[in-house]
Amino acid sequence: MFWLLLYVVVVDALVASFEVIASNQHLLAVRGRPAVLGCEFTPDSDLSNLVVTWQRQEDSRVVHSFYYQQDQLDRQCPKYRNRTSLNVSELYKGNASLRIAAIRPKDAGWYLCIVTNTKGTGRVSMQVTYGALYSEPRLSIHVNSSALKVQFETEGFPKPEVIWLGEHNRNLSYHLEIYGQTEDGLYFVKSICEAQKPMLNVTFILKNPLLNQHLQRQVFLNYDTTDHVIIALVALSVVCILLIIGIIWLAVQKQNKHRSSL
Template sequence: MNWKSCLTFVVSFLFETTVPSETQLAILGQHIVLDCSFPVDKQWDRTRCQIEWKLDKVVVHSFYYGQDHLNDQNSHYVNRTSLYHSDIQKGNASLRLEHATLGDEGNYTCTVHTEMGPKRTSVSLKLAAFYAEPRLKFSTSACGVELLLTTKGYPRPSVQWLTVSGEDVGDDTVTHLSQDTQGLYTVSSTVSLQGAVNKTLTFILKNEALGQEIRRNITLLSGNSVDVSPGVYQERWWFVITVLAVMLKYLKLNKLYRTHL
């Protein structure tokens, strides 16, 4: 092996694409930038650089001969992707994806081909959506009271009902999760309490992906029996609902909403 071939081998060996090692998180409906960079030198030629992004085998975005070529782009990504053209000469091959949907989740491959050869690296993307403020419905009877809290978000959350002392009231609760056509989870959590009740319960929902926590303290006070019809008596109920905390870990959001200029 002569010195020229050795030099070519070393240069090729040093050429690598770089992407974040951790899974990237996007908020449903917002944009996300998938970072990818590569080394350039003074001899770098923009017209000879090729950049391609794929989700598995699906073409997301293609760039070569100094411009975008989107004829082979999958229809799911039309008018939603872009590169930072002015920064490509600086080694920036990052992809900006607009209006993120749950269908965008998966492993993306960034392939950069220059005079030093092709290099590809993969980065994983996950989606999340904040859970909305829960809606409360309740019904009472001579036997007791039933509370129902519903909300929607993504991904699958954890749900708990606790007493003031921190005891789980799971035996009296039923939580049902279903997914709509978009893939969002609808959470319906019911707690049923028998007889006259004077207590405070805490509903807790956690969306670990976004560091979101929703807490609601619900105080139930049953009063004296009230005659609502001849021969029929029903407990009078008062409900005091307190929202203690809704969203936490705002520092994580700063990273999610950062923009590349």
């Protein structure tokens, strides 16, 4: 009975001494960049009994596996093929962190790091959130007889906060269109601000709070309507001149035809 109790105490002590810890339980991953999911465990100098399994928590898809002292990727989910890696030299130190190359939208979600060695078995979960920096806003200006329209287009993730400011930081009304996610997981954003005066001085601001991104672009335009009046007058003058030339040509043709008939 004494030996049985001693065995139980020793086993409990070994299990209690084994830990699996997430370096960061919430990882913010940026589109196109690699992400490192940190996982640390109580190390053992002998890797022959080490088993490391990374999988998606929601459906148990295998993201990466390591046992028999090498990567075992036969059961790896195809979406992670050639994109994941462990640093084998770090496994001796108890570091089972997983590197995922070129983060994609569908990489977001919950992950499990499961580790087993001679000292015990443990697991830890962590969440990966996906974000994409918004591209440089593309500017276009539309002019008609009564108004000026300034438009910016850009792509990113998640949905942004948009602000238009006029002179003296006055908030302006604007039109905002956000289209559904593309194959790259980006939102296409188009915003238009309209001005009813010849001089335009507006500032476009876009914020991506998730990635702490702040884009600010100022547009200054002096739209002189007199230029359009001059252009219209010149065009009208050309039309008049062409009309006079046509009338003279017809008169000459008529006179020549009359002479030839005599």
